[in-house]
Amino acid sequence: MAAVFASPPAVAGEDAPPPAGGADDRADDTGAAVVESSPLEEALAPLLEDPLFQTAEIGIQLVDVATGEEVWSHHPDAELVPASVTKVLTTAVALRQLGPAWVFTTDLLAGGEVDADGVLNGDLYVRGGGDPTLVVEELWKMAVDLQSAGVTEVDGDVVFDDTGQEAPGLLPGWGKAVDVANGPAYFAPLGALTVNYNVACLLVSPGGEVGQPAQVDLETPADVVRIVNEAVTVSPRSRRWLEIERQIDDDGGVTFTVSGRVPLDRDPRRIYRAVGDPTVHFMSVFEGLLAERGITVTGQFRRGVAPDDAELLVRHASDPLTIVLTRMNKRSSNIMAEQVLRAVGAAATGGPGSTEAGLEVVRTYLDELGIPRQEYRLVNGSGLSRDARLRPSHITAVLLDLWNDPRIGPEFLASLAVGGVDGTLRRRLDEESAGLLRGKTGSLNSVYCLAGFIHAADNRVYAFSFLVNGFRGSSRKVRALQDRFARILIEGPGALD
Numbered sequence: 001m002a003a004v005f006a007s008p009p010a011v012a013g014e015d016a017p018p019p020a021g022g023a024d025d026r027a028d029d030t031g032a033a034v035v036e037s038s039p040l041e042e043a044l045a046p047l048l049e050d051p052l053f054q055t056a057e058i059g060i061q062l063v064d065v066a067t068g069e070e071v072w073s074h075h076p077d078a079e080l081v082p083a084s085v086t087k088v089l090t091t092a093v094a095l096r097q098l099g100p101a102w103v104f105t106t107d108l109l110a111g112g113e114v115d116a117d118g119v120l121n122g123d124l125y126v127r128g129g130g131d132p133t134l135v136v137e138e139l140w141k142m143a144v145d146l147q148s149a150g151v152t153e154v155d156g157d158v159v160f161d162d163t164g165q166e167a168p169g170l171l172p173g174w175g176k177a178v179d180v181a182n183g184p185a186y187f188a189p190l191g192a193l194t195v196n197y198n199v200a201c202l203l204v205s206p207g208g209e210v211g212q213p214a215q216v217d218l219e220t221p222a223d224v225v226r227i228v229n230e231a232v233t234v235s236p237r238s239r240r241w242l243e244i245e246r247q248i249d250d251d252g253g254v255t256f257t258v259s260g261r262v263p264l265d266r267d268p269r270r271i272y273r274a275v276g277d278p279t280v281h282f283m284s285v286f287e288g289l290l291a292e293r294g295i296t297v298t299g300q301f302r303r304g305v306a307p308d309d310a311e312l313l314v315r316h317a318s319d320p321l322t323i324v325l326t327r328m329n330k331r332s333s334n335i336m337a338e339q340v341l342r343a344v345g346a347a348a349t350g351g352p353g354s355t356e357a358g359l360e361v362v363r364t365y366l367d368e369l370g371i372p373r374q375e376y377r378l379v380n381g382s383g384l385s386r387d388a389r390l391r392p393s394h395i396t397a398v399l400l401d402l403w404n405d406p407r408i409g410p411e412f413l414a415s416l417a418v419g420g421v422d423g424t425l426r427r428r429l430d431e432e433s434a435g436l437l438r439g440k441t442g443s444l445n446s447v448y449c450l451a452g453f454i455h456a457a458d459n460r461v462y463a464f465s466f467l468v469n470g471f472r473g474s475s476r477k478v479r480a481l482q483d484r485f486a487r488i489l490i491e492g493p494g495a496l497d
Contacts, residue, residue: 043493056471061392083442086383095408104131104318109310118152125306128193132339157299162192165353173385183274191278205268207233214262222284224253252277330423334382341381392465399463448478457492
């Protein structure tokens, strides 16, 4: 589908008529052109005096959504690392390719008949659809529903089919050694069978008295997640100090060695770390849930492929895609973005979902917007990469297209964090400005980006992209600069006088 704009988006270097109330070209007494700045341009110009513009790479574009015209910019065609602002593109193609009501599914299927005694005479198949939102409570409900379907025993194997996506593995485009080793929650592995966002939650509590071992438990039990507890309980006046060593085991499981000190009388601390092989983890969790429900299995728990004639017994459907995307963008969830992009790829090709198949859909979409492929580089769907490059003008082109699409624009807008209200923007702006900015943040070390929409004091809505790369020290100064930019628009040109 071709992109739809109220009028063509501004392109750097092209002449365009000034927006209403904007700059005006006049002639002086000699006939020479005199460019008069608009009040908005004059109000935004002092931003350029901030020291960040001398020490960092900054690209900004501000566009009136009613006209599609650029009203202010600073290096709008600079190719910069967008970080999680990349999720704007992932959201766009997901809504276009899959539709707002689309759902992820996880199925339990029978490879034989269920007799009057509740025995499934054949294998039970668990077929994953890559649902990144599936949590253990929902998997427990699937086990209950299996029992309600009349199955009390499986006289065969439980076979886990994860072939709906490319083989489980790490998020592409991010090879930071410390993250590969430690497995932070934002770098969880991907796969067609996921549970609890493919992370284990360790509950660390003090022991009964000083000198005793601390208590370390798994919030969701799984035999393939093993704990070596070397932490000790110390005086309540001592500082808590913990170190988690993570080792991927040969069977696809993971061992966490917990050491350090846990003060007496402290509340439990939750620590989230990525599992090893997500399918192996899923298998272990489901095995425990079947045992808890009293469903016996005579065979093995193993990987395999569900046959086409297997009978559907239980299906779990995720929330509609529009809800998934809202959670993804407001929380900036990497695993959700990657799994959504894989689903887009699967729908486009009819084959297993893959990052590359999903990225090709994104490229085709940008083709439709008139953005040449040589101008950008895409690596994954979440933005967790220093190799990706986008221009601010690319991002505002996508924002404009979505704003002007009545079929999916409202869903996209609802998915964004609201300044001063929720998501990654909940602590941004003050009470007077709260609710008038919707956007997507993106951050890595030395990278801080923001893009979205602002309802301005002049009763216009502006799409903007504000990308900052290469700054030193805390991102606080970048956030402050972006907030100044937003406040000028929201409160009017005299807001910061």
